[in-house]
Amino acid sequence: MEDEDCPDLVPIGADGAEQADASPGGRIPVTIITGYLGAGKTTLLNYILTEQHNKRIAVILNEFGEGSALEKSLAISQGGELYEEWLELRNGCLCCSVKDNGVKAIENLMQRRGKFDYILLETTGLADPGAVASMFWVDSELGSDIYLDGIVSVVDAKHGLQHLTEQKPEGLINEASRQVALADLIIINKTDLVSEEELNKVRTSVRSINGLVKILETQRSRVDLSNVLDLHAFDSLSGVSLQKKLEHVKTTHAHLDKAIITVTFEVPGNIKEENLNLFIQNLLWEKNVKDKTGCTMDVIRLKGLVSIQGKSHQVIVQGVHELYDLEETSVAWKEDEKRINRLVLIGRNLDKEIIKEVFIATVREEQGNS
Numbered sequence: 001m002e003d004e005d006c007p008d009l010v011p012i013g014a015d016g017a018e019q020a021d022a023s024p025g026g027r028i029p030v031t032i033i034t035g036y037l038g039a040g041k042t043t044l045l046n047y048i049l050t051e052q053h054n055k056r057i058a059v060i061l062n063e064f065g066e067g068s069a070l071e072k073s074l075a076i077s078q079g080g081e082l083y084e085e086w087l088e089l090r091n092g093c094l095c096c097s098v099k100d101n102g103v104k105a106i107e108n109l110m111q112r113r114g115k116f117d118y119i120l121l122e123t124t125g126l127a128d129p130g131a132v133a134s135m136f137w138v139d140s141e142l143g144s145d146i147y148l149d150g151i152v153s154v155v156d157a158k159h160g161l162q163h164l165t166e167q168k169p170e171g172l173i174n175e176a177s178r179q180v181a182l183a184d185l186i187i188i189n190k191t192d193l194v195s196e197e198e199l200n201k202v203r204t205s206v207r208s209i210n211g212l213v214k215i216l217e218t219q220r221s222r223v224d225l226s227n228v229l230d231l232h233a234f235d236s237l238s239g240v241s242l243q244k245k246l247e248h249v250k251t252t253h254a255h256l257d258k259a260i261i262t263v264t265f266e267v268p269g270n271i272k273e274e275n276l277n278l279f280i281q282n283l284l285w286e287k288n289v290k291d292k293t294g295c296t297m298d299v300i301r302l303k304g305l306v307s308i309q310g311k312s313h314q315v316i317v318q319g320v321h322e323l324y325d326l327e328e329t330s331v332a333w334k335e336d337e338k339r340i341n342r343l344v345l346i347g348r349n350l351d352k353e354i355i356k357e358v359f360i361a362t363v364r365e366e367q368g369n370s
């Protein structure tokens with residue numbers, strides 16, 4: 001498919017002419033919608049596009065088939081008119097294909113800047129949303145015009161448990177679990193198809209993977225859009241809400257061997273930025289932090305608020321796979337406030353005590369100083 005086939009605009013609202021308020025800095029948010037096959041992603045997309053929210057939304061559909069490129073159409077009826085949106089991303093290596101074609105598609109979209117103010121990107125049910133997120137989170141050329149707002153993962157209430165608990169051969173990750181691990185919002189959909197007991201099991205399973213994520217339960221992917229759009233999950237604006245969340249997050253326990261879990265810990269005191277970088281790089285890049293059995297701790301998502309020496313405000317730590325970022329938030333440390341570092345890690349082979357020990361050892365020099 002040629003460049004001009006990138007998604008067109010989807011006018012939203014009574015006449016489609018009104019622009020919503022610009023995002024901070026005039027940048028356009030990107031929300032990644034992920035979830036296992038048939039969970040209800042397209043249903044969610046259609047719901048968002050047809051709800052009233054005073055935004056003009058561009059849609060990217062990212063489909064990969066078995067061995068050949070697929071294309072998919074999405075027809076949106078709005079105000080009696082039918083808009084058909086197309087985007088085809090060529091198949092091949094998943095990450096490269098997503099990256100190359102995705103950036104190109106966005107570049108094309110950017111040329112129409114001003115005509116839309118939100119991007120929704122639906123990944124295929126088998127995609128690693130982390131690879132897609134990395135592309136939007138760090139690309140420096142695009143960084144100034146768009147930003148990753150959040151990852152929304154739809155879970156099928158009926159089949160989700162089976163997908164989440166499916167044992168993969170050694171070394172392979174369960175994609176459904178990874179999608180839950182990376183999510184900033186989980187929508188458990190199709191609740192009409194399950195009993196309360198079954199729903200509890202799915203909810204428990206989701207929570208055991210991701211102790212931080214907000215969970216909504218619904219039918220036909222109908223959710224209050226304020227929970228889905230403008231999450232600011234990857235920028236320092238989320239610092240305020242993250243603080244409360246971190247205080248309540250608990251370390252979870254694996255239901256299965258090798259399952260993805262959430263680990264959280266607190267360490268008081270100020271730390272040096274370079275020591276924090278060292279800790280994170282050992283974990284995410286060098287991968288030299290091991291569990292008791294010698295397995296490498298595999299961190300998929302990292303979030304935290306820390307107290308960096310010389311900084312008057314809390315610093316937010318964000319990580320997705322091997323990428324991470326530190327950014328000062330608008331939350332100032334109060335004069336009499338106890339300085340503290342809180343981290344949440346989601347991944348495999350995580351051992352809370354070992355990670356905490358490694359953290360303390362890496363930042364030790366600065367403990368107790370202010």
Ligand SMILES: Nc1nc2c(ncn2[C@@H]2O[C@H](COP(=O)(O)OP(=O)(O)OP(=O)(O)O)[C@@H](O)[C@H]2O)c(=O)[nH]1
Pocket residue numbers: 035036037038039040041042043044124125189190191192193218219220221
């Ligand atoms: N019973 C029931 N069916 C639903 C619900 N939500 C969506 N469906 C149906 O489930 C099927 C799959 O929904 P989609 O929105 O296409 O799911 P998807 O995640 O986009 O699917 P893929 O793109 O194939 O991965 C469709 O037939 C929907 O109509 C729900 O809450 N309850």
